[in-house]
Amino acid sequence: MLDQTAVSQIKATLRKSIENNEVAGASFMVIKDGEEIFYHEDGLADRETGRPVERNTIFRLYSMTKPVTATAVMILLERGEIDLFDPVSQYLPGFKNQHAEANGGLVPVEREMNIHDLLDMTCGLVYGGTNAAGQATEALFREIGERLLGEAPLGTVEAMNKLGEGPLAFQPGTSWAYGTSADVLGAIVEVVSGMRFGEFLQKEIFGPLGMKDTGFWLPEEKRGRLVKTYASEQGGMSLFTGNHLGIIHQMDREPAFESGGAGLVSTIDDAAKFTTMLLNQGSLDGIRILRPRTVQYLTSGTLNDRQQPAFDAWHTMSGHSYGNLMRVVTDTKITGILASPGEYGWDGWLGAYFGNFPQEGLTILLMIQKKDAGTTPLTRKLRNIVMSTL
Secondary structure, eight states: OEEEEHHHHHHHHHHHHTTTTTTTTEEEEEEETEEEEEEEEEEETTTTTEOOOOOBBBBEEEGGGGGHHHHHHHHHHHTTTTTTTSSSGGOOOOGTTTTEEETTEEOOOOSSSSSHHHTTTTTTSSSOOOSSSHHHHHHHHHHHHHHHSSOOOOOOHHHHHHHHTTSSSOOOOOOOOOOTHHHHHHHHHHHHHHHHHHHHHHIIHHHHHTTOOOOOSSOOGGGGGGEEEEEEEEEEEEEEOBTTTTTTOOOOSSSSOOOOOTTOOEHHHHHHHHHHHHHHTTTTTTEESSOOHHHHHOOOOOTTTHHHHHHHTTTGGGTTEETTEEEOOOGGGGGSSSSOTOOEEEOOOOOEEEEEEETTEEEEEEOOOOOOOOOOOOHHHHHHHHHTOO
16 A cells, blocks of 8 residues: 555646646556556546546556557467568558658568568657658548548558558667557557457457447447546646547547547546556456566567667657567666656556556556657656655
């Protein structure tokens, strides 16, 4: 259990953040050795109606979807259905004959992008930017967005084949950039499994783990639990309702494009089932999702010496490396937070966050819903309080 001083500090820190209009509301959970030792909720899920954040409030995960996608890939790996050095074009022909940026122009790739490149984001795919790769990616997401609610929306595999036709920011394997690789991985899972990505996740992960409120959309009876999203503005917060990265914000229909990089919604309890499964070496309550050796590989990936400098430019990720769609702590002396060697996790665009700490048998989960959030100062403050008690 956390001592009373730490509990009071956590509650006061979260309350101050709400009063300062940094977040509208939040859920925060700490799990130790598989047992919940702390849970707290505060603030509003809907400021307009006064609906509070509750334990079963549903949050958009955005990039906290990525570790789920990496887990799906590992399921295929340990069954012998894929090889991480398979070229992406083996599954998605749009990735054949790619070109990469070099010296202001485009040149043929020196080798094909493979699944391993996608998992480590060393493939040359990006989310946006002024370069050719970024502009092509933004154009694709505009097309996905324009067709999102129409009669002919782009599906997962179709969209990713189109992505493959655009240029890469660099030669596969030579650097690192945060980008769309998890979306491509979702499409590969779809091709290999012969079922829609969401069906695969439900059959292989969500169903077995009892994650009953996790998926790519919400039936009508659950939509009243979906949290509203807010954006910071001078002196306050404003409601945000826009679709982003091909995600239908209202989550009110089954999407054609199931984004392995950003598409899931979940509750804090569902997320805890997934993170506890990983920390428990692949099983939860007698249900095995992955074998222990596979989990160890999944959660310990790092970049090589050629790739790491590009990741080091992300200054709040000092002391970390990256692998299998997650951050991994490599040097606690320079992290800028109280950290643990080998801890891993990820966050999302709207602020969903998890960290697993294998040495301590600890999980920290935070759910907020704020535009452009990622890992916020509030996130770091709360985890520092917890880590200081260990």
